[in-house]
Amino acid sequence: MDSWKVNPRVFWTLFTPGTFWLLLFFLIPLGWLFHDSFSDKISITETQFTGTLANYIRAFDAVYLTIIWKSVWISAVATALCLLTAYPIAFGICFAPAKWKPLLLLLVILPFWINLLIRTYALIAVFRTQGYLNLVLGWVGLGPYDMLYNDGAVIIGLVYVYMPFMVLPLYATIERLDRSFLEASLDLGGSQVQTFFKVTLPLTMPGIVTGIILVFIPCLGSFLTPAMLGGANAIMIGNVIEDQFKAANDWPFGSALSFLLMYVTFGALALRAFLASRSKGVDV
Amino acid sequence: MADAIVSLRNVTKTFPGGVKAVDNVSFDIAQNEFFALLGPSGCGKTTLLRMISGLETPTSGQIIIGGEDMALTPPNKRPTNMVFQSYAVFPHMTVAENVAYGLKVTGVPADETKRRVAEALEMVKLTHLAQRKPDQMSGGQRQRVALARALVKRPKVLLLDEPLSALDAKLRDEMRLELTRLQENVGITFIIVTHDQDEALSMASRIAVMDKGAVQQIATPSELYEQPTSRFIADFIGKVNLINAKVVSSSASKVVCDAKGLGRIELPHVGQAQGDIAIAVRPEKLKISEAQPKGASAIATEGKVRDVAYFGDTSHVVVRCKDDLELAVNVQNDKRAGGAGVERGQQVWIHWAPEDTLVLTE
Numbered sequence: 161m162d163s164w165k166v167n168p169r170v171f172w173t174l175f176t177p178g179t180f181w182l183l184l185f186f187l188i189p190l191g192w193l194f195h196d197s198f199s200d201k202i203s204i205t206e207t208q209f210t211g212t213l214a215n216y217i218r219a220f221d222a223v224y225l226t227i228i229w230k231s232v233w234i235s236a237v238a239t240a241l242c243l244l245t246a247y248p249i250a251f252g253i254c255f256a257p258a259k260w261k262p263l264l265l266l267l268v269i270l271p272f273w274i275n276l277l278i279r280t281y282a283l284i285a286v287f288r289t290q291g292y293l294n295l296v297l298g299w300v301g302l303g304p305y306d307m308l309y310n311d312g313a314v315i316i317g318l319v320y321v322y323m324p325f326m327v328l329p330l331y332a333t334i335e336r337l338d339r340s341f342l343e344a345s346l347d348l349g350g351s352q353v354q355t356f357f358k359v360t361l362p363l364t365m366p367g368i369v370t371g372i373i374l375v376f377i378p379c380l381g382s383f384l385t386p387a388m389l390g391g392a393n394a395i396m397i398g399n400v401i402e403d404q405f406k407a408a409n410d411w412p413f414g415s416a417l418s419f420l421l422m423y424v425t426f427g428a429l430a431l432r433a434f435l436a437s438r439s440k441g442v443d444v
Numbered sequence: 445m446a447d448a449i450v451s452l453r454n455v456t457k458t459f460p461g462g463v464k465a466v467d468n469v470s471f472d473i474a475q476n477e478f479f480a481l482l483g484p485s486g487c488g489k490t491t492l493l494r495m496i497s498g499l500e501t502p503t504s505g506q507i508i509i510g511g512e513d514m515a516l517t518p519p520n521k522r523p524t525n526m527v528f529q530s531y532a533v534f535p536h537m538t539v540a541e542n543v544a545y546g547l548k549v550t551g552v553p554a555d556e557t558k559r560r561v562a563e564a565l566e567m568v569k570l571t572h573l574a575q576r577k578p579d580q581m582s583g584g585q586r587q588r589v590a591l592a593r594a595l596v597k598r599p600k601v602l603l604l605d606e607p608l609s610a611l612d613a614k615l616r617d618e619m620r621l622e623l624t625r626l627q628e629n630v631g632i633t634f635i636i637v638t639h640d641q642d643e644a645l646s647m648a649s650r651i652a653v654m655d656k657g658a659v660q661q662i663a664t665p666s667e668l669y670e671q672p673t674s675r676f677i678a679d680f681i682g683k684v685n686l687i688n689a690k691v692v693s694s695s696a697s698k699v700v701c702d703a704k705g706l707g708r709i710e711l712p713h714v715g716q717a718q719g720d721i722a723i724a725v726r727p728e729k730l731k732i733s734e735a736q737p738k739g740a741s742a743i744a745t746e747g748k749v750r751d752v753a754y755f756g757d758t759s760h761v762v763v764r765c766k767d768d769l770e771l772a773v774n775v776q777n778d779k780r781a782g783g784a785g786v787e788r789g790q791q792v793w794i795h796w797a798p799e800d801t802l803v804l805t806e
């Protein structure tokens with residue numbers, strides 16, 4: 161089966177369509193946005209390339225830096241909460257009886273089958289002032305509380321939406337973890353808690369890192385969740401970018417912000433690669 | 445046994461799904477014994493070992509270690525340590541960290557930990573690799589890390605699950621010697637699981653042979669080889685010629701039977717025998733000669749050489765006799781010339797002493 165390596169015609173036939181697709185629908189629009197980010201707005205619909213850095217300089221305005229910083233910490237908190245909730249879930253699935261595993265995994269990915277917008281409206285129905293949660297709290301004489309339209313609501317929403325991205329890689333690494341390492345730790349006198357922190361956690365670090373990246377990056381760029389759950393005061397960088405392409409109609413500035421966001425993401429990935437190269441023995 | 449360090453009382457393990465992995469096993473292991481659990485794959489050796497370590501809970505029965513019932517003692521509180529079949533050396537720790545792990549988690553002071561780790565590494569000759577990570581080591585070295593990691597805890601009982609099975613033949617021989625030497629030096633009771641009879645025979649002071657979850661016989665290596673109590677054991681330990689026979693008459697000290705290919709023979713045997721039995725004789729107890737042997741006491745039969753396999757020190761000869769009886773004979777090649785001294789197709793006599801024959805009623 162190495163004919164595709166031997167025969168260049170086969171190789172090019174297989175190679176071309178995919179490459180062409182990526183080129184057409186990914187690289188070209190991206191390049192165009194990159195080009196736009198160095199342009200000036202000359203009318204409502206037109207931009208002109210001038211090589212200006214004004215869009216980037218404007219992005220370092222305190223207003224936007226504050227929003228970027230807020231986006232980063234909201235995403236970080238949401239990612240951390242995701243990790244704390246997802247780890248026990250993934251652990252539970254791995255140690256559940258074999259016949260339950262497929263069903264439990266299905267439950268984790270089930271929300272994917274429902275439109276994000278509908279899921280977010282469902283969250284609103286649960287958390288709003290006359291919502292189901294307040295109804296239940298009312299039975300025990302609490303509330304009603306205003307739970308929506310603040311940073312906390314955005315974080316809860318992000319945790320809810322991106323949880324599966326954390327559970328799945330964690331599940332994959334914990335499932336692959338050789339149980340005899342845990343047994344060896346117990347046998348050598350380690351308690352369950354010591355075994356978890358000294359053996360299980362370090363050996364599942366690859367899954368943790370993958371999960372963090374898979375959750376943190378989309379959180380950082382999210383705009384639907386903060387727009388719907390956050391109200392006016394919980395705006396994130398994704399909403400600002402969306403505004404530039406829509407309401408403000410300032411594509412060059414929107415492009416510049418998008419690229420800055422992408423560089424932050426690259427920075428996170430580079431950090432991961434750096435950590436991976438340092439912790440040899442555990443393949444991250 | 446009064447000085448037993450490990451006592452099993454009617455230990456049974458049934459896995460969910462109904463597999464009876466260990467079936468009503470009882471025996472005692474004395475202080476400082478090198479005890480082997482031997483048996484074919486799937487007979488429940490690992491399960492038994494894991495129950496002693498506490499990693500598996502018996503369905504019923506009692507496990508007593510050092511005079512204490514272990515029913516409610518979790519693995520991290522038992523005076524046992526295990527060398528896993530896969531070694532389970534922690535990949536994210538160096539060799540020294542691996543060995544120190546069991547001391548650190550139980551709060552042994554740092555300076556004592558350091559000293560004992562150094563001692564343990566010295567013992568398994570790994571001092572020069574203390575700072576290595578396990579993925580930069582060979583299988584044999586990793587196995588010694590696992591050994592040091594368990595021994596540094598100074599357990600009352602060391603449990604080893606097929607410790608040599610992942611090593612190549614030469615290393616296995618070396619480690620076999622090293623394990624016996626180590627056991628003598630440290631004075632710890634070793635329980636080793638193996639499916640390799642040579643390993644068990646050469647290392648252990650006593651062997652329990654298991655089959656289908658039950659212990660078939662517990663004996664010293666030489667007893668097991670010369671006095672097996674059943675066909676299964678005779679066949680499992682070493683090579684043997686098993687010949688079906690029918691009892692004609694039996695008395696307190698001997699049995700007369702009709703054996704396939706041998707006719708009516710008289711054998712010394714203590715105990716009752718009747719009906720269908722098997723007689724067993726080891727290949728090295730048989731003699732080959734060209735002429736009919738003199739002396740009436742020997743059991744003798746005539747046959748044709750079917751096969752000669754040369755192994756350097758010995759030759760394995762297969763002779764086909766009357767009634768399609770095939771006998772395996774081991775011949776010592778004690779002269780440089782001539783090898784086994786027989787060749788394929790040759791007509792020969794085979795004979796042996798009745799007292800080298802075993803009567804197996806089970």
Ligand SMILES: Nc1ncnc2c1ncn2[C@@H]1O[C@H](COP(=O)(O)OP(=O)(O)OP(=O)(O)O)[C@@H](O)[C@H]1O
Pocket residue numbers: 459460461463464465483484485486487488489490491492639
């Ligand atoms: N966790 C388990 N669940 C169900 N059945 C099991 C489990 N562990 C072992 N068994 C079964 O119990 C029996 C004994 O297994 P065990 O591992 O003790 O055998 P073994 O003698 O160590 O064999 P081997 O030499 O192949 O390692 C086997 O039939 C096995 O399939």
Ligand SMILES: [Mg+2]
Pocket residue numbers: 489490491
């Ligand atoms: Mg086993």
